[in-house]
Amino acid sequence: MLDAASGDADLPALDQSASDRVLSALRDEIIVGLLLPGTPLVEQDLSARLKVSRNTLREALRLLCREGLAVHQRHRGVVVRTLTRHDVRDIFRVRRTLELQAIARPEPLLDSAWDAMNAVVSQAEADAAAERWRSVGTQSLLFHQHIVHLLQSPLLDQFFRTILAQLRLVFAVVPDESDFQRPWIAKDRALLTLLRDGERVQAAAALTHYLASSEQSVLDYL
DSSP, X not given: OOOGGGTOTTSXXXXXOHHHHHHHHHHHHHHTTSSOTTOBOOHHHHHHHHTOOHHHHHHHHHHHHHTTSEEEETTTEEEEOOOOHHHXXXXXHHHHHHHHHHHTOOSOOOHHHHHHHHHHHHHHHHHHHTTXXXXXXXXXXXXXXXXXXXXXXXXXXXXXXXXXXXXXXXXXXXXXXXXXXXXXHHHHHHHHHHHHXXXXXXXXXXXXXXXXXXXXXXXXXX
């Protein structure tokens, strides 16, 4: 599970069943890049590692498939899904809808929101200096989760977490992660500065350009 060190501690959690908790754990492993497209999700191994019954795990895998993060393949069982260009366009359609709506809110950025967002951007900068590029990608995903969190909707937070997991699966097709992730560190910092300063119009323009550039850079690899 993602922890406080990832800047995720203040996001609200919905009440969860055992299968939902397993689903969350698997989703988080996708977000941090531990489960890559095509990875087999073997029931026996996962039930032992996550300390749950096979029935609980099967339900979690069913839900993971429903979220578009895994797929059941004949003779292979459940595997982590490989996304398509159509999926990428749909992901960014959702991102534009939610993220732009979030930063358009007239309320000033609270200190708690600034602290959380600054923590993940600062961590991305530190990870880049240490050449931990997979973690750089994770921190950028969490930064955008915090943007959606400005909408103050636990249901949208939960939904967007699935979107970020799908986006991480798209990142996996990039052959040079350092080259792909490096430009977005400064862009996240610049966007956060605009939000901190209350420059909502400029922030919206910057985010619009950001998402268009990000979408095209991902499509270029597919």
